[in-house]
Amino acid sequence: MPESKSKGRSSRSRASPAKKTEPKKKRRTSSTTSKKSKEAASRATTTASTPAPSAVLIVDNGGDKLKYGWMTPNADAATTPQYLPNVTARLKHQLTILVGDQVEETAERNPSQMYAITRSTERGIVTHLGNQVQVWKRMLDLLGVVIPPPLLDHGEASKAFGWKVTHRRKQQPQQSQQQQTTQRIPAVSLAVLLLVPPHCPRLVLDQIMHVWMEDFGVSHVGFATSQMCATQPHAKFQTGCLVDVGWSATHVVPTFQNMPQQNAIRRMPLGGRHLVNIWKYYASYRQYNLMDQEWILRDVVRQLAYISLDFQKELQLAQSTLPGRRSFDRNFVLPDYQTTFRGQVELTDFAKYQLEQEEEKRKKKEQEENNAQQQQQEADDESEDDDEDFNDDQPAQEDDNAQKDEVKKMDEDENSPDGEDAEKDRQTSKKTKKKKKSRKKRRGKRKRDQEDDDDDDEEEEEDEDDNKQLLRQRLLRQQQEEERRRRELEAEQQVLSVSVERFTVPEVLFRPSDANLPVELAGLPHLILQSIKACPSFLQPALYRSIHITGGLSQLPNLQPRLEQELRTLIPNELEMKVTLSEHPVDGAWLGARDWIREKPYTQWSVSRDEWEASQKRKAWIKLLTVNGGALV
Numbered sequence: 107m108p109e110s111k112s113k114g115r116s117s118r119s120r121a122s123p124a125k126k127t128e129p130k131k132k133r134r135t136s137s138t139t140s141k142k143s144k145e146a147a148s149r150a151t152t153t154a155s156t157p158a159p160s161a162v163l164i165v166d167n168g169g170d171k172l173k174y175g176w177m178t179p180n181a182d183a184a185t186t187p188q189y190l191p192n193v194t195a196r197l198k199h200q201l202t203i204l205v206g207d208q209v210e211e212t213a214e215r216n217p218s219q220m221y222a223i224t225r226s227t228e229r230g231i232v233t234h235l236g237n238q239v240q241v242w243k244r245m246l247d248l249l250g251v252v253i254p255p256p257l258l259d260h261g262e263a264s265k266a267f268g269w270k271v272t273h274r275r276k277q278q279p280q281q282s283q284q285q286q287t288t289q290r291i292p293a294v295s296l297a298v299l300l301l302v303p304p305h306c307p308r309l310v311l312d313q314i315m316h317v318w319m320e321d322f323g324v325s326h327v328g329f330a331t332s333q334m335c336a337t338q339p340h341a342k343f344q345t346g347c348l349v350d351v352g353w354s355a356t357h358v359v360p361t362f363q364n365m366p367q368q369n370a371i372r373r374m375p376l377g378g379r380h381l382v383n384i385w386k387y388y389a390s391y392r393q394y395n396l397m398d399q400e401w402i403l404r405d406v407v408r409q410l411a412y413i414s415l416d417f418q419k420e421l422q423l424a425q426s427t428l429p430g431r432r433s434f435d436r437n438f439v440l441p442d443y444q445t446t447f448r449g450q451v452e453l454t455d456f457a458k459y460q461l462e463q464e465e466e467k468r469k470k471k472e473q474e475e476n477n478a479q480q481q482q483q484e485a486d487d488e489s490e491d492d493d494e495d496f497n498d499d500q501p502a503q504e505d506d507n508a509q510k511d512e513v514k515k516m517d518e519d520e521n522s523p524d525g526e527d528a529e530k531d532r533q534t535s536k537k538t539k540k541k542k543k544s545r546k547k548r549r550g551k552r553k554r555d556q557e558d559d560d561d562d563d564e565e566e567e568e569d570e571d572d573n574k575q576l577l578r579q580r581l582l583r584q585q586q587e588e589e590r591r592r593r594e595l596e597a598e599q600q601v602l603s604v605s606v607e608r609f610t611v612p613e614v615l616f617r618p619s620d621a622n623l624p625v626e627l628a629g630l631p632h633l634i635l636q637s638i639k640a641c642p643s644f645l646q647p648a649l650y651r652s653i654h655i656t657g658g659l660s661q662l663p664n665l666q667p668r669l670e671q672e673l674r675t676l677i678p679n680e681l682e683m684k685v686t687l688s689e690h691p692v693d694g695a696w697l698g699a700r701d702w703i704r705e706k707p708y709t710q711w712s713v714s715r716d717e718w719e720a721s722q723k724r725k726a727w728i729k730l731l732t733v734n735g736g737a738l739v
């Protein structure tokens with residue numbers, strides 16, 4: 107019995123779990139299948155419901171400036187981007203926040219009105235998302251994009267602005283006339299392609315996606331690497347090494363057949379921003395406190411900085427020559443924000459004197475050359491005349507003989523004894539005498555009239571002379587007054603003397619340790635070398651052959667020859683090397699993205715709102731990696 111009991115129990119116990127588990131399994135499988143089918147159904151419905159974007163907005167999210175613009179399928183091939191400074195600031199003693207172009211406008215009027223100037227990126231990566239959202243919002247406003255009310259209260263944009271519908275309604279009448287007249291585009295019918303730096307943290311990408319989907323309510327969002335896009339316009343640039351020297355960082359991206367070599371990408375935290383900051387310290391330590399004057403220093407860097415082709419030689423020249431007498435010394439007249447709003451470069455007195463001397467020498471040389479040429483020509487002409495005289499001797503003698511014959515003939519005619527002719531001659535001589543008398547009278551009268559006129563003229567001339575003298579005196583006084591005013595203004599002018607900074611500051615790109623930056627930081631040539639050496643060895647010769655520099659700072663004079671010069675000493679002689687400069691250093695990435703998008707449908711490079719919602723939001727961007735084959739992100 108116990109056995110049977112036990113058996114029975116055991117059988118029951120064995121059977122019961124089986125009985126119990128089976129329906130569970132069934133339930134689980136059914137639930138998973140139902141989930142999957144639901145997801146699929148929802149995806150099918152959502153993909154079907156996702157409207158195609160009516161316009162594509164490309165935004166190159168630069169640390170210095172946003173480059174943005176529309177890319178519609180039928181767009182003109184010559185579409186170019188617009189620029190918006192990626193910066194916000196506060197006005198002193200006011201609550202107003204200035205964004206993008208407003209900051210630039212105020213900076214041009216008087217930058218000292220602003221404080222708390224904040225940039226949204228560090229080393230090219232968005233680090234102040236709240237700040238960045240404000241700049242994006244400004245960009246969308248300028249483009250005439252209508253943003254729907256925030257879907258989530260806790261969105262980044264809502265946090266940044268405390269957005270409320272009432273608040274936005276209040277803002278509407280303040281819109282400029284230009285904005286009101288431009289066509290309003292709803293954000294829901296918009297696809298956005300954002301250009302970001304390589305190796306941008308996934309967390310940042312996810313947050314950016316969140317903001318664009320949730321706060322701005324666009325329908326599609328895509329990402330691409332700006333450096334990879336910069337290679338696009340160059341059809342030949344399928345394999346090469348792209349060097350992007352920008353505002354906050356320098357990137358080196360080697361590519362093979364338009365695919366980035368991910369493990370060989372290098373980033374150096376050095377760019378235009380650091381040059382401005384270093385110059386700020388130099389100027390503030392030596393002359394004026396310009397620590398808050400970023401805009402002035404940006405102008406100084408743009409107008410005066412250059413890369414030295416022989417750094418040591420120029421330093422020696424600086425040591426051996428007195429300040430103000432060096433060939434590279436310049437004056438930068440700071441704006442006074444009353445009469446001038448932009449700094450101006452001026453030559454030093456010594457440089458002016460040198461230029462004048464050179465000009466005089468040049469003129470003298472030209473004069474001497476002209477004189478020598480004239481003398482030569484005269485000598486040539488004289489020799490030609492001598493030859494002509496020698497040849498023309500005979501005909502001249504013949505002419506003389508003919509003239510003599512004619513005179514002889516006339517004498518013979520006069521001497522002929524003819525009575526009638528003599529009478530006629532007498533009459534004519536009387537007439538001529540009369541005529542002579544009347545002529546004499548007329549002449550005498552004319553003389554007298556002339557003398558009267560001369561007296562009048564003399565009086566008039568005297569008056570004129572007086573007037574001229576008065577005028578001259580007045581002009582002289584005016585000139586003196588102007589000169590005095592100019593001197594006063596000059597005395598008031600604040601002049602920044604610029605000397606070795608012109609090439610020692612940009613030299614930081616080649617020797618970062620000179621500017622107290624970490625010693626481990628490699629200069630630009632070594633960075634390129636490191637990057638190329640990290641690529642497969644069969645690729646390296648092709649990469650050396652095609653090094654392409656882009657980015658705003660690549661416009662520094664002499665950057666390309668200096669880089670070539672330094673790289674040549676580091677690369678084996680048998681390897682060919684070529685460094686080229688981009689034709690579009692600032693907006694090359696935007697133009698590349700435009701061309702790239704033209705060939706590809708938006709579904710390939712973007713995630714739709716429905717895809718994003720269906721795939722648990724956070725993982726949606728992974729699609730971009732798989733769909734693009736990793737080419738652009």
Ligand SMILES: Nc1ncnc2c1ncn2[C@@H]1O[C@H](COP(=O)(O)OP(=O)(O)OP(=O)(O)O)[C@@H](O)[C@H]1O
Nearest residue numbers: 168169170171352353354355378657658659661662
């Ligand atoms: N003519 C010029 N000469 C020298 N430097 C220049 C010139 N024009 C612009 N720059 C510098 O180029 C830099 C901006 O370059 P760029 O527009 O490529 O940066 P970005 O793409 O906005 O920033 P990032 O590369 O950090 O994302 C600024 O430092 C600016 O001072």
